[in-house]
Amino acid sequence: MDLARTEVTPRARKKSRRGDAARFGLMALPVAFFGVFFAYPVAAIVARGLKVDGVWQFGRIWDVLAQSDIRHVLWFTTWQALASTALTLLIALPGAYVFARFDFRGKQVLRAVVTVPFVLPTVVVGTAFLALVGRGGLLDELWGVRLDTTVWAILLAHVFFNYAVVVRTVGGLWSQLDPRQEEAARMLGASRLAAWRKVTLPALSPAVAAAALMVFLFTFTSFGVVQILGGPTFSTLEVEIYRQTSEIFDLSTAAVLTIIQFVAVGAILAVHARTVRRRETALRLVSPEVTARRPRGVGQWALLAGVLASIAVLLVLPLGVLVQRSLDAPDFGYYRALTSDDSGIFLVAPIEAIGNSLQYALAATAIAVLIGGLAAAALTLRAGRLVRGFDALLMLPLGVSAVTVGFGFLIALDEPPLNLRSSWILVPLAQALVGVPFVVRTMLPVLRAVDGRLREAAAVLGASPWRVWREVDLPMVRRALLVAAGFAFAVSLGEFGATVFIARPDNPTLPVAVARLLGRAGDLNYGQAMALSTILMVVCAVSLLLLERVRTDRTGEF
Amino acid sequence: MSKKRTITAVVVGLGLVTLSACGSSGSGSSDADSKTVTLVSHDSFTYSKDVLSAFEKESGYTVKVLKDGDAGQAVNKAILTKDNPQGDVFFGVDNTLLSRALDNGLFQSYEAKGSDLILPEYRVDEDKHRVTPIDSGDICVNYDKAYFSEHKLTPPQSFDDLIKPEYKNLLVTENASTSSPGLGFLLGTAAKYGDDGWQDYWTKLKANGVKVVDGWEQAYNEEFSGSAGGKKAKADRPLVVSYASSPPAEVIYADPKPTTAPTGVATGTCFRQVEYAGLLSNAKNTKGGEALIDFLITKQFQDDMPLNMFVYPVVEGAKVPAEFTEFGPQAKDPETMAPAKIADNRDQWVKSWTSLVLK
Numbered sequence: 001m002d003l004a005r006t007e008v009t010p011r012a013r014k015k016s017r018r019g020d021a022a023r024f025g026l027m028a029l030p031v032a033f034f035g036v037f038f039a040y041p042v043a044a045i046v047a048r049g050l051k052v053d054g055v056w057q058f059g060r061i062w063d064v065l066a067q068s069d070i071r072h073v074l075w076f077t078t079w080q081a082l083a084s085t086a087l088t089l090l091i092a093l094p095g096a097y098v099f100a101r102f103d104f105r106g107k108q109v110l111r112a113v114v115t116v117p118f119v120l121p122t123v124v125v126g127t128a129f130l131a132l133v134g135r136g137g138l139l140d141e142l143w144g145v146r147l148d149t150t151v152w153a154i155l156l157a158h159v160f161f162n163y164a165v166v167v168r169t170v171g172g173l174w175s176q177l178d179p180r181q182e183e184a185a186r187m188l189g190a191s192r193l194a195a196w197r198k199v200t201l202p203a204l205s206p207a208v209a210a211a212a213l214m215v216f217l218f219t220f221t222s223f224g225v226v227q228i229l230g231g232p233t234f235s236t237l238e239v240e241i242y243r244q245t246s247e248i249f250d251l252s253t254a255a256v257l258t259i260i261q262f263v264a265v266g267a268i269l270a271v272h273a274r275t276v277r278r279r280e281t282a283l284r285l286v287s288p289e290v291t292a293r294r295p296r297g298v299g300q301w302a303l304l305a306g307v308l309a310s311i312a313v314l315l316v317l318p319l320g321v322l323v324q325r326s327l328d329a330p331d332f333g334y335y336r337a338l339t340s341d342d343s344g345i346f347l348v349a350p351i352e353a354i355g356n357s358l359q360y361a362l363a364a365t366a367i368a369v370l371i372g373g374l375a376a377a378a379l380t381l382r383a384g385r386l387v388r389g390f391d392a393l394l395m396l397p398l399g400v401s402a403v404t405v406g407f408g409f410l411i412a413l414d415e416p417p418l419n420l421r422s423s424w425i426l427v428p429l430a431q432a433l434v435g436v437p438f439v440v441r442t443m444l445p446v447l448r449a450v451d452g453r454l455r456e457a458a459a460v461l462g463a464s465p466w467r468v469w470r471e472v473d474l475p476m477v478r479r480a481l482l483v484a485a486g487f488a489f490a491v492s493l494g495e496f497g498a499t500v501f502i503a504r505p506d507n508p509t510l511p512v513a514v515a516r517l518l519g520r521a522g523d524l525n526y527g528q529a530m531a532l533s534t535i536l537m538v539v540c541a542v543s544l545l546l547l548e549r550v551r552t553d554r555t556g557e558f
Numbered sequence: 559m560s561k562k563r564t565i566t567a568v569v570v571g572l573g574l575v576t577l578s579a580c581g582s583s584g585s586g587s588s589d590a591d592s593k594t595v596t597l598v599s600h601d602s603f604t605y606s607k608d609v610l611s612a613f614e615k616e617s618g619y620t621v622k623v624l625k626d627g628d629a630g631q632a633v634n635k636a637i638l639t640k641d642n643p644q645g646d647v648f649f650g651v652d653n654t655l656l657s658r659a660l661d662n663g664l665f666q667s668y669e670a671k672g673s674d675l676i677l678p679e680y681r682v683d684e685d686k687h688r689v690t691p692i693d694s695g696d697i698c699v700n701y702d703k704a705y706f707s708e709h710k711l712t713p714p715q716s717f718d719d720l721i722k723p724e725y726k727n728l729l730v731t732e733n734a735s736t737s738s739p740g741l742g743f744l745l746g747t748a749a750k751y752g753d754d755g756w757q758d759y760w761t762k763l764k765a766n767g768v769k770v771v772d773g774w775e776q777a778y779n780e781e782f783s784g785s786a787g788g789k790k791a792k793a794d795r796p797l798v799v800s801y802a803s804s805p806p807a808e809v810i811y812a813d814p815k816p817t818t819a820p821t822g823v824a825t826g827t828c829f830r831q832v833e834y835a836g837l838l839s840n841a842k843n844t845k846g847g848e849a850l851i852d853f854l855i856t857k858q859f860q861d862d863m864p865l866n867m868f869v870y871p872v873v874e875g876a877k878v879p880a881e882f883t884e885f886g887p888q889a890k891d892p893e894t895m896a897p898a899k900i901a902d903n904r905d906q907w908v909k910s911w912t913s914l915v916l917k
Contacts, residue, residue, distance in 0.1 A: 048638070130780055134780065134791065227773075228772070230772075231733075231770065231771050231776075232733035232736070232770050232912075232916050233916055243735065245634070246631045247630050247735060247736050249634045249658065325790050337813075407635070410638060411638055411639060414639065414642050422624070422644065518787075519601065519602070519628075519774070519775060520811070521778060521785060521786075521800070521801075521804040521808055521811070522786060522811025522812065523808070523811055523813070524813060525786075525811050526779060526785075526786050526787040
C-alpha cells in the first residue's frame with residue numbers, strides 16, 4: 001500500500017499540503033548535506049578546471065571529445081560495463097534463484113560471505129584476484145590459463161564484486177513471490193517454461209532490470225579493479241579522470257570527463273528510477289520462509305551444486321588466498337607484527353588502524369543513517385516529480401569519481417565557517433556520501449510498504465508528522481533501519497577512494513594502512529598487508545552476518 | 559515501550575554525534591597558532607618519533623605532519639591549495655616534478671641554515687633558494703639472485719644488457735604516465751640515449767618482451783620473482799624496475815633476517831631522484847617553517863632518515879646505514895637530468911612512450 005496511489009479527494013488534497021510542508025522539512029537536512037558536501041565541492045573542482053578568468057570554457061568539451069584516446073576510453077568504459085553486467089547476470093541469477101527458493105545448511109553464512117567482496121576495498125581484492133587468474137593461480141595450475149592482462153580478469157573481478165547486488169536485489173524479491181501462482185498456471189496446463197515465462201518472469205523482470213542497472217553503474221564507474229587488473233592498456237572514464245587529475249594534472253580535461261560521466265550516470269539513474277517505480281506495482285508477496293524448501297530431484301541438486309561451485313571458485317577462493325598468505329609465517333608472525341610500531345610507516349602499530357576504521361565507520365554510519373533516514377522518510381510521503389529527482393540525486397555520489405570529490409573537498413571546504421580540511425570529520429563525511437544511497441534504498445521499500453491508512457488515522461487523531469513517523473513508521477522499520485545502518489557501516493569500513501585523500505597520517509583506516517604496507521618492499525610489510533586485509537574481511541563478514549540475523553524483510557535492494 | 563525508547567535514544571544520539579562532530583571540527587583549524595608548524599608531505603614520509611620530539615623540545619614548536627597521498631598527488635594538491643595552504647612546509651617534491659611546483663609559485667625563498675653542508679651534486683635553484691634538497695634515491699633495475707644462479711646466467715648490469723636476447727621476457731616495469739619509478743626509468747633511458755635515441759631503445763626493449771604494469775605495487779609484489787610478495791604470488795619476472803634501497807628492505811623486513819639480500823641491483827640502470835622541501839608561499843607560520851627546514855638537513859634528521867624512508871642522505875658527514883652499503887650499494891654513476899629539461903620534455907616523452915610501448 002502506498003500513499004502515492006490512494007485516491008486524492010479534496011480533503012486529502014488539503015492534507016497533502018500539510019504533507020508538503022512536512023516533506024520539505026524532512027528534505028531540508030539531506031538537501032543541505034548534499035549541497036554542501038557533494039554538489040558544492042564537485043562544482044568547485046569542475047569550475048577550477050573549466051573556468052578561465054571567470055568565463056566558462058565549454059568549448060573544451062568538444063576539444064576533449066575530439067581526442068581519439070578519450071573516445072577510446074569512452075568506448076571501452078561502455079562496452080566493458082555492458083559485458084560485465086551481462087556476465088554478472090549470467091553467473092549470479094542462478095545464485096539468486098538458489099538463495100531464494102532453496103533451503104540448505106549454511107545459507108545465512110553464505111549470503112553474508114557473497115556480500116563481503118562488495119564492501120571490500122579494491123586494493124585488497126585486486127591482489128587476491130590476481131592469485132586466481134594470474135600466474136600460478138588456480139586457472140593457471142589447472143589448465144595453464146592466465147588472464148591477468150586480459151579484459152577477462154576485469155570482467156570476472158566485476159562479477160566477484162557485484163554478485164551480491166544481483167543475489168540481494170533479485171533474490172530478495174524472488175524469495176517472496178508466491179510459488180503457488182506458478183503452480184496454478186501449470187495446473188491449468190502450461191508447461192514449466194511457459195508458466196515461468198508468463199508468471200514469474202514478469203514479476204521478476206523489474207528487479208532484474210534494477211539489479212542490472214546497479215551493476216552497470218558500478219562497473220561503468222569502476223576504478224580500482226580496472227586500475228589494478230587492467231594494467232596500463234585498459235582505462236575507464238573514472239580511471240582516466242584520476243590520471244588526468246592526480247598524475248597529469250590536466251584539470252580542464254578532468255573537468256570535461258567529470259561532466260561526461262555525470263551526464264552518463266544521471267541517465268543511468270533516471271532509467272533506474274523508472275524501473276524501481278515499476279517494481280513497486282502490487283505483487284502478492286509472501287514470507288520467504290514459506291517459499292524456500294530443500295532441493296528435490298537430480299536437477300535441483302545439480303543446480304545447487306553448480307551455484308555453490310561457482311561461488312567457491314569465483315568468490316571464496318580469492319578471499320581464501322588472502323587468508324592463506326596472511327598465515328604464511330610461523331606462529332601468526334604477520335599478525336603479531338601488527339601490534340608493534342617498528343615499521344616506521346605509521347608511527348603507531350598497524351593494529352590501531354582497526355580502531356580508527358571502526359570509529360570513522362561508526363561516525364559515518366551515524367551521519368548516513370540520519371541523512372538517509374530523513375531522505376527516505378521524505379520520499380515516502382508522496383512521490384511527486386521533484387521528489388523523484390531528489391531520489392536520483394541521492395544516488396549520484398555512487399557514480400562520481402572519488403578523486404573529484406576528494407579534490408573538491410580540498411579546495412571548497414577550506415574557509416570558515418566550513419574549514420573542515422584538517423578536521424577528522426572529513427573522512428566520515430566522505431564515507432557517509434557513499435553510505436546514504438544504501439540507507440535510502442534499504443529503507444524506502446519498507447517505509448513505502450507501511451500502510452498509509454495507519455498514518456492517516458494517527459494524523460486524524462491529532463498526531464504531529466514527527467509523532468506519526470515515530471509511532472507508526474519507526475516501530476515497523478526498526479529492523480530495516482538496523483540493516484541500513486549495518487550496510488552503511490560495512491561500506492564505510494571498506495571505502496578507500498575518498499578516504500585515502502583525506503585520512504590523517506596518524507590515524508590511517510584499514511584500507512589506507514593496507515595500501516601503504518603494500519607500497520613498501522619486504523616480507524613483513526607484505527605479510528602485514530595480507531593480515532590486515534584478512535582482518536578487514538572478517539570484520540565486514542561479521543557485521544554482514546549480524547545483519548542476516550536481524551533482517552526479516554527482503555524487499556530492500558541491497 | 560522500552561524498545562521504542564531505545565530507538566529514540568539512538569536517533570537522538572546520532573543527531574548529537576553529528577552535531578558534536580560539526581562543533582569540534584571548527585577547533586581543528588588551529589593553523590594560526592604560531593607554536594604549531596605543519597609539514598605537508600606524501601605517504602612515504604616517515605621518521606623516528608624521538609628525533610622529531612627532540613626538535614620539538616629544542617625549538618618549542620609542535621610539528622603536525624599531513625601525509626597527502628602519493629608523491630605526484632601530494633604535489634598537485636599542494637599546488638591546488640597554494641593560496642590557502644594546508645601547512646607551512648612541503649616536503650617530497652622530486653626532480654621529476656620540481657618545475658611544476660616552481661612554475662606554479664608553490665614556494666617562497668628561504669636559504670636553510672646549514673645548507674653549505676649539502677653535497678654539491680644535489681644543489682639546484684641556487685640563486686633563489688626556493689627549495690632545499692633533503693634526500694636522494696636511485697631508481698634501478700633489481701634482480702632475483704636465485705633465478706640467475708639457478709639458470710647460471712649473469713644478471714644484467716646496464717641498460718644495454720636489458721635488450722640482449724638472454725634477458726628476453728624477464729623485465730617488468732611500471733607505466734611511465736602513472737608511476738614515479740616508471741617515469742624515472744624512462745627518464746634514465748632518455749638521459750642515457752638522448753632525445754632521439756631512447757625511442758629506438760624502447761622499441762628494442764619491447765621486442766625483448768618487457769612487461770608494463772600500472773604501479774610499483776603490482777610490478778614488485780605481483781610480478782617480480784625476487785620479492786617476498788612475488789615469491790608468494792609465484793611471480794615469474796626476475797627483473798623489475800624498483801629502487802636501489804629495495805634489497806636492504808628485503809633484509810630488514812624479514813623475520814628471521816637473512817645474511818644476504820635475496821635481490822640485487824643492476825647498478826648501470828639507475829636514475830637518480832632527489833627530493834626537496836620548501837617553505838610554502840602563503841605559509842601562516844613562516845618562522846616555524848624555516849626552523850623545520852633547517853631541522854630536515856641537520857645531521858640528526860639526515861642520520862635517522864635512511865632506515866625510515868629508504869633513501870640516502872644529502873649532507874656531508876651523514877651516516878649511510880651498514881645495511882645499505884652491504885646489500886644495495888649506491889650506484890657510482892647514475893643517470894640524472896636537470897629539472898628544467900624534465901619539465902620541458904616530460905609530457906611529450908610520456909605521450910610518445912605510451913603510444914610506442916603500450917599500443
